[in-house]
Amino acid sequence: MLSRQPHLVGPERPTAGPVSLVQGVYGVRGNLELLACDARDGLWVFWFNADLDTDPLETPDVPPGSWSAGLAFAAGHRYVDAQILQSALGPNHLEVLALTEDGVLQSWFWSPGPGFQRRVTDAATAVARFHATHDEGALFVTVERVDGARSHLVSCTSDYPSRGWFEAVDGPGFPEDAAGAVIDAGIASDTVQPGTARSASSTRDGGTTELTWRDASGAIRHLGVPTL
Numbered sequence: 530m531l532s533r534q535p536h537l538v539g540p541e542r543p544t545a546g547p548v549s550l551v552q553g554v555y556g557v558r559g560n561l562e563l564l565a566c567d568a569r570d571g572l573w574v575f576w577f578n579a580d581l582d583t584d585p586l587e588t589p590d591v592p593p594g595s596w597s598a599g600l601a602f603a604a605g606h607r608y609v610d611a612q613i614l615q616s617a618l619g620p621n622h623l624e625v626l627a628l629t630e631d632g633v634l635q636s637w638f639w640s641p642g643p644g645f646q647r648r649v650t651d652a653a654t655a656v657a658r659f660h661a662t663h664d665e666g667a668l669f670v671t672v673e674r675v676d677g678a679r680s681h682l683v684s685c686t687s688d689y690p691s692r693g694w695f696e697a698v699d700g701p702g703f704p705e706d707a708a709g710a711v712i713d714a715g716i717a718s719d720t721v722q723p724g725t726a727r728s729a730s731s732t733r734d735g736g737t738t739e740l741t742w743r744d745a746s747g748a749i750r751h752l753g754v755p756t757l
Contacts, residue, residue, distance in 0.1 A: 531734055531753045532594065535716065538575050538741075538749040539599045543568040547724065548741050548749055549612040552731040554621050557584040559732060561739060562623060563596075564613035565749060571604040572611055572627060574645075577751070579733050596751070602645040603627060603637065614663040618689055624661075624668060632656045632675055636684075636692055652682060652694050662701040668692070671700035711740050714754050720745050730756065 538548075544565040553560040553576065561577035575598075578591045591597045611627040616638070625637035625645065634652040639645045653659075653672050661670040666686040673679050681700030684692040707728040712718050725743040730736070736756035744750050 531737065531755065535750040535752040536577075536596055538563060538596050538751055539565070539573060540748060542573050542599050544573055544749060545747070546610060547727055547743075550727065550729045550739050550741050550751070551613050551615050552579075552729070552733075552739075553615050553623070556580045561731065561751075562613050562615070563741065563749070563751070564611050564625060566608040566611055566627075567601065570607055571601055572608055572625075573599045573601055574613070575599045579731070603635075603647070606630075606635075610658065612659075612661050614661060614668070616663065616666060618666045618686065622690075624663060626652060626659065626661050626668075626670065628656055628659060634659055634670075634672065636694075638690055640690070646690075648690075648692055650692060650694065652684070652692075653680075658703065660701050660703045669697065669700050670694075671702065673703075707740060708742070710738065710754070711742050711752075714740060714752055716742070716750075716752070722747065 545568040546566050548565045550563045553562045558579045563575045565573045577596050578593050580593045607630045608627050609630050614624040616622040616624050623639040627635045632655050634656045636648040636652050655675050656672045657675045659672045668684040670682040681697040682694045683697040684694050707726040711726045722743040727741050729739045737753040740752045
């Protein structure tokens with residue numbers, strides 16, 4: 530069942546900026562994966578156990594309906610934005626694109642055993658912002674350069690897990706701020722930091738809009754709202 534109160538994610542973790550959330554494939558009902566930039570160095574990933582108490586308990590360290598404590602990785606760089614995507618490749622791999630403060634868009638992936646690994650080839654440089662989508666293993670990315678120009682990139686699967694990046698004709702748009710949806714869900718507007726609200730879709734409880742934002746203190750909040 531969905532909680533009517535927002536969850537607090539990583540309360541003791543020093544994260545900053547908007548976060549990225551995607552539905553994963555682990556557990557009976559598909560967990561949630563959340564990626565955030567550390568305020569000073571590296572990245573944090575958190576995952577939500579979307580199973581019910583009546584489902585087989587495979588992860589006793591994270592009870593059903595709860596977020597994990599968080600895993601730090603990618604030390605050595607300060608990031609300003611990052612996105613996580615569930616891959617169709619693997620088994621059950623995850624894709625991460627992470628933008629450093631000096632404009633390098635790094636490419637990472639997660640696999641069982643080794644965990645998160647950075648690829649040798651970065652996706653792009655001189656990047657101000659980006660957004661990516663995934664389709665059957667291929668990645669499609671729109672980047673806005675520091676000079677304001679936009680371009681589109683695609684990475685296919687021929688050399689996976691390595692990735693090459695090639696110019697494309699078009700690509701995804703940039704996500705809209707979801708502050709309106711957060712406020713409609715009953716969250717006071719003065720507790721939502723401007724520019725931090727995001728929404729994603731999941732199949733939980735027959736269809737859920739997963740809302741994330743930062744509250745007035747800068748902490749990450751998450752609330753699942755039934756999709757109408």
